[in-house]
Amino acid sequence: MKKLRVMHVIIGNGFGGLENVMLDLVRQGDRERFEYFILCLSTPDVIRDKLEASGATVLDLGYGEGFHPGLALAIRKVINEHGIDVVHSHDYKPFFYTTLGCLGKRGLAKVYTEHSSILSMSRKHQHIGRLFARFTDAMVMVSRHLQQYWADPVGLPAERSLVIHNGIDVRLFDHPEDGETLKREFGLEGKLVIGTALRLNEQKGLQYLVAAAPAVKERFPDARFLVIGEGPLRDDLATRTRTLGVDDVFLFPGYRSDVSRILPAFDIYVLPSLWEGLPLGMIEAMLAKLPIVATTVGGVPEVLVDRDTALLVPPADSEALGEALCHLADSADLRRIMGERGRGHALAEYSLQKMVTTYETLYHDILAAK
Incomplete structure (x- = not known):
């Protein structure tokens, strides 16, 4: 059976809870069913060794701070070149550029996990986030508080998102x-x-x-x-x-x-x-x-x-x-x-296996529906 290709998209210029969750999804994932890629929008620093040790194919685009009109097309090019089946972005900046890069790609499962970045976003960016949620197959929140925040004030109805708590090994x-x-x-x-x-x-x-x-x-x-x-x-x-x-x-x-x-x-x-x-x-x-x-x-x-x-x-x-x-x-x-x-x-x-299994089931369900 052909393995599904899952690509996680992160900023990649630091290490914290977000990066740890993403790495756990890769390290503990079912290698019989999934092949993993990690795409960094910037150039990885302290996290590079951990990324490479995860067993995933690590890619980076080398973009810095600020707005980069060409970044969405660069992400789309990576998706096409590597035959990605599931693109999973983490936090607002990867979500923004990945959503733009995936517009019109019908056979691709698009997953977003909100770790906390929306809490520091301006009203303009919150409005963009609500709009981009329409083009995303699954809006995942790591807490009920974040789900409620996306509902009010951001304006994404709670039934259009789901909560998957972070897990630990x-x-x-x-x-x-x-x-x-x-x-x-x-x-x-x-x-x-x-x-x-x-x-x-x-x-x-x-x-x-x-x-x-x-x-x-x-x-x-x-x-x-x-x-x-x-x-x-x-x-x-x-x-x-x-x-x-x-x-x-x-x-x-x-x-x-x-x-x-x-x-x-x-x-x-x-x-x-x-x-x-x-x-x-x-x-x-x-x-x-x-x-x-x-x-x-x-x-x-x-x-x-x-x-x-x-x-x-x-x-x-x-x-x-x-x-x-x-x-x-x-x-x-x-x-x-x-x-x-x-x-x-x-x-x-908060077991790690519960988190990993829930995400893997989500990937399969989205692709089956497509």
């Missing part, structure tokens, strides 16, 4: 390394580690974590903040920590490809985001039995139960964030109980 968390040994890698032996792993950009609200740090430092002098990741705000965040006198309790070790391995070094996981879809790092933290402090944005309250598996606070509220962190820092028993509850919930609801 739980095997990565079955045999954790010793937390104190991992802390030693960062020079944090014996410290209370408040950690996070994310892109250092505006969306993640890290400036509010920095602003919350003085209150935490005053009450818990042995607390340390370990911020894993890279992004455009790294220098700004470092400056903020110096200004507030907390640069001695913050570590910015940069990008790590082994986040699942080093999560046991954390005592508390913090997610201070200003907007989200369904953050993958949050589910990984749950599987690692970490108590979580997170903001009530996007799909976060769909996953975390306040005062059961996490402490939830309003976004952009440094005082509330600091209070929640101190509350967990003050009780090892509470941290343990919340962590165990969180892992149980994540195991039941």
